[in-house]
Amino acid sequence: xxxxxxxxxxxxxxxxxxxxxxxxxxxxxxxxxxxxxxxxxxxxxxxxxxxxxxxxxxxxxxxxxxxxxxxxxxxxxxxxxxxxxxxxxxxxxxxxxxxxxxxxxxxxxxxxxxxxxxxxxxxxxxxxxxxxxxxxxxxxxxxxxxxxxxxxxxxxxxxxxxxxxxxxxxxxxxxxxxxxxxxxxxxxxxxxxxxxxxxxxxxxxxxxxxxxxxxxxxxxxxxxxxxxxxxxxxxxxxxxxxxxxxxxxxxxxxxxxxxxxxxxxxxxxxxxxxxxxxxxxxxxxxxxxxxxxxxxxxxxxxxxxxxxxxxxxxxxxxxxxxxxxxxxxxxxxxxxxxxxxxxxxxxxxxxxxxxxxxxxxxxxxxxxxxxxxxxxxxxxxxxxxxxxxxxxxxxxxxxxxxxxxxxxxxxxxxxxxxxxxxxxxxxxxxxxxxxxxxxxxxxxxxxxxxxxxxxxxxxxxxxxxxxxxxxxxxxxxxxxxxxxxxxxxxxxxxxxxxxxxxxxxxxxxxxxxxxxxxxxxxxxxxxxxxxxxxxxxxxxxxxxxxxxxxxxxxxxxxxxxxxxxxxxxxxxxxxxxxxxxxxxxxxxxxxxx
Numbered sequence: 254x255x256x257x258x259x260x261x262x263x264x265x266x267x268x269x270x271x272x273x274x275x276x277x278x279x280x281x282x283x284x285x286x287x288x289x290x291x292x293x294x295x296x297x298x299x300x301x302x303x304x305x306x307x308x309x310x311x312x313x314x315x316x317x318x319x320x321x322x323x324x325x326x327x328x329x330x331x332x333x334x335x336x337x338x339x340x341x342x343x344x345x346x347x348x349x350x351x352x353x354x355x356x357x358x359x360x361x362x363x364x365x366x367x368x369x370x371x372x373x374x375x376x377x378x379x380x381x382x383x384x385x386x387x388x389x390x391x392x393x394x395x396x397x398x399x400x401x402x403x404x405x406x407x408x409x410x411x412x413x414x415x416x417x418x419x420x421x422x423x424x425x426x427x428x429x430x431x432x433x434x435x436x437x438x439x440x441x442x443x444x445x446x447x448x449x450x451x452x453x454x455x456x457x458x459x460x461x462x463x464x465x466x467x468x469x470x471x472x473x474x475x476x477x478x479x480x481x482x483x484x485x486x487x488x489x490x491x492x493x494x495x496x497x498x499x500x501x502x503x504x505x506x507x508x509x510x511x512x513x514x515x516x517x518x519x520x521x522x523x524x525x526x527x528x529x530x531x532x533x534x535x536x537x538x539x540x541x542x543x544x545x546x547x548x549x550x551x552x553x554x555x556x557x558x559x560x561x562x563x564x565x566x567x568x569x570x571x572x573x574x575x576x577x578x579x580x581x582x583x584x585x586x587x588x589x590x591x592x593x594x595x596x597x598x599x600x601x602x603x604x605x606x607x608x609x610x611x612x613x614x615x616x617x618x619x620x621x622x623x624x625x626x627x628x629x630x631x632x633x634x635x636x637x638x639x640x641x642x643x644x645x646x647x648x649x650x651x652x653x654x655x656x657x658x659x660x661x662x663x664x665x666x667x668x669x670x671x672x673x674x675x676x677x678x679x680x681x682x683x684x685x686x687x688x689x690x691x692x693x694x695x696x697x698x699x700x701x702x703x704x705x706x707x708x709x710x711x712x713x714x715x716x717x718x719x720x721x722x723x724x725x726x727x728x729x730x731x732x733x734x735x736x737x738x739x740x741x742x743x744x745x746x747x748x749x750x751x752x753x754x755x756x757x758x759x760x761x762x763x764x765x766x767x768x769x770x771x772x773x774x775x776x777x778x779x780x781x782x783x784x785x786x787x788x789x790x791x792x793x794x795x796x797x798x799x800x801x802x803x804x805x806x807x808x809x810x811x812x813x814x815x816x817x818x819x820x821x822x823x824x825x826x827x828x829x830x831x832x833x834x835x836x837x838x839x840x841x842x843x844x845x846x
Contacts, residue, residue: 254309254325255722255730256283258415259297261379261386263464264405268296272406272419279418280410282586283723284608290323295379297323298415302612302728307507310350322356324376325396325411327730329504329737334358337369359387367459367473371739372504373732375454377409385463392474393708393736394456397718401450407462412723413451413589422450428806431591432689435807435830436678438593439715441692444470447590453714474738476698476705481636482746490747491761498523498762499531501737502615510536510611512729514603515567517555517771519759520617524734526766528615529563538610539567542603546573547789548782551774558768570606572599576793577786578829581836586726591837593830594719595786604720604727614731618716621776622707623735623744626656626753627700635700636748644750656750677827680812700745708736787822803838804831 258276262268273296277289285300290313301309308327315321328334328351335346338357346354351372358366359378367389375396377388388409390398400409401420408419417423430440430447440446443455454460457474484490502524505511511532513525528537541556553569560567580598594600607614626632632641648656681689698705718724720731734740744758752758760772790796796817800810808831816828 254299254301254306254312254411255285255728256280256300256411256415257298257312257324257376258410258412258418259295259323259377259379259408260419261377261407261409262294262405263384263386263407263462265294266405267293272296275418276408276415279414280412280723282414282726283412284726284728285722292321294381295321295323299323300722304612306612306730308351311352314350314352314356316353316356316360318360319381320356320359321379321381322352322359322376323379324374324409326351326355326374326376327372327505327507327732328354328370328374329372330500330739331504334369334371364459364461364471365473371737373730375411383463385461388454388460388462389473390454390456390458392457392738393733394713394717395732395736397714397721398454399446400452400454400460400462402462402468403450405464409454411721413446413448414723416451417448417589420450423448425449428685429688429690431834432681432685432807434591434593435685435834436681436689437711438827438830439711440590441690441711443693443711443714456709456713476701476708477738477742477745478698478700479742479746481748482743483748487761490752490758494743494747494758495527495762497739497743498527498734501734501740502527503531504737505615505732505734506532506535506613508535508611508613510538510613512538512540512607512611512614513565514607514614514616515539515541515556515559516617517550517552517559517774518617518776519756519763519771519774520620520735522555522559522767522771523620523759523763524615524617525559525563525565526763527734529565530766536611537563537565538607539565540570540603540607540610540614541567542570542572542599544573544782544785545571548785555768555771555774559771562768568606568610570603572596572602575599575602576795577790578795578832581833586723587840588724588837590718591830591834592719592724593715593833595826595829597719600719601724601726604725604729604731608727608729612728612730614729616720616731616733617735618733619708620735620756620759622704623741624753624756624758625704626749627703631700631702632749640748641750644748648751648754651751652754656754677824680809680816680828680831682807682809685807783826784822787825790825791818798832800831800835801839803842804835807831807834 258280260276277298280298280300283300286303288299290297297313313323339345358369373395374391375398377386379386397411399413399416401416403420408416410416427449430445433441444453446453457472459471459473461469515521539560575598577595813828813831816824
């Protein structure tokens with residue numbers, strides 16, 4: 254399912270025809286085939302691929318006991334779920350669609366049913382007998398999910414505009430969310446958007462709403478703290494990793510064809526190799542994007558080598574001439590929220606090109622975060638001292654160097670001396686900084702604190718929104734196997750030394766399966782890209798941009814314009830958010846949001 258929107262009368266009042274029409278129109282920008290479903294108290298629109306995927310079967314679902322299930326879902330690990338539903342008799346449900354499995358899970362476990370689901374999903378269950386609607390979003394938030402309420406009318410959608418079309422207060426901006434966007438590039442509050450009447454269902458959250466009652470939220474998944482997994486033979490770690498990753502990739506390839514966004518790094522090449530081996534029935538394409546003339550990278554020839562090695566057809570797109578921020582003047586549809594994505598035009602072009610090849614794309618985010626080793630202090634808090642010491646000596650003998658330590662004392666000393674991270678937004682007014690507030694407090698994970706802190710950052714909501722079909726303008730679903738709960742649990746359970754050092758678990762698993770040049774390549778930053786993009790923007794007259802009074806409540810315009818002209822390229826990158834907001838506010842004033 255590419256997108257959906259549902260309007261539900263909690264009090265049983267009939268849905269007005271004009272409200273249904275507004276809902277349909279709000280999803281018109283999402284490419285694909287729209288299907289409408291209406292009863293006297295429910296109106297919903299589903300947008301599917303021209304040839305619907307297997308996981309779209311039976312949607313919307315009219316089940317027993319007055320149950321209606323609407324939304325976007327792909328369930329993984331379905332064999333396990335079928336066994337749990339039928340107490341071991343999984344064969345009885347072998348042909349059940351994802352929608353039926355989800356509905357049966359709700360009938361079996363009630364509002365806690367999402368604790369038993371795995372996959373990419375954002376959907377709702379209308380339980381008319383109980384007078385209750387239950388909305389769920391997957392563990393990492395791969396599918397956006399928004400909701401709003403106007404009296405006893407409840408609306409939920411994977412597209413922000415779907416909610417805006419129904420909620421009277423949705424036209425009011427939240428100044429704190431705008432300030433947060435300017436400071437960080439995303440809205441810090443995981444339950445908020447920039448619109449006062451449009452709310453976000455946070456990742457891994459179940460939202461329950463009943464007539465006359467306040468909404469109730471429950472977290473249905475937490476980053477795991479698994480029991481340590483220890484093998485005598487290193488080959489067993491590698492085999493187990495290949496098995497877990499293979500299941501995560503195979504579950505995501507329920508289509509005749511799929512695209513792998515391929516670079517020359519370990520993450521995407523590992524996924525491409527795994528997809529080739531675990532889904533031989535699926536036609537795979539590789540797509541590599543870059544700016545070879547503007548900022549050269551070895552991704553170009555390495556990705557070609559990998560695609561040739563695996564026997565996968567390979568497309569390459571160059572975006573040297575597509576200037577950053579060019580989308581501010583010509584992109585259609587315009588995003589419903591301001592977006593910190595200077596190269597949204599290139600991202601949309603990539604998504605459209607991928608959609609010509611397949612309905613599904615695999616992205617290699619975020620192996621860097623998942624597989625980064627914890628600091629020495631974090632290891633000592635979660636592993637016996639002797640085990641840590643032994644692992645360090647073995648790694649030193651085999652690799653010829655010590656493992657990464659993670660010098661937390663340096664960071665703490667800098668903070669104590671007032672030498673923390675420099676202010677990247679000196680142009681932000683103090684009043685706006687106070688509005689933006691601080692990052693929401695989160696308990697530190699006992700095993701992988703750094704990984705979990707990054708994987709729960711508000712940045713991810715922005716990433717997933719950029720990839721959603723309502724923004725990308727492509728009939729394409731992007732999925733990330735490396736944040737599959739099974740992969741996360743396995744990685745958190747194995748010894749971080751040696752397997753978290755330089756992605757050793759991936760390199761060992763791909764030995765003799767990928768070209769040696771890829772396996773030997775160290776982690777490589779995309780050096781020079783930001784500098785080249787900013788220089789190109791300035792050369793085309795971008796630095797002469799003047800900001801309007803629309804952004805004056807939040808920023809010192811003169812200081813921003815000075816950064817445009819003379820600031821460091823990375824300072825310009827942050828200041829671009831002000832220009833994005835200025836253009837976005839202008840579009841809203843024109844009624845083109």
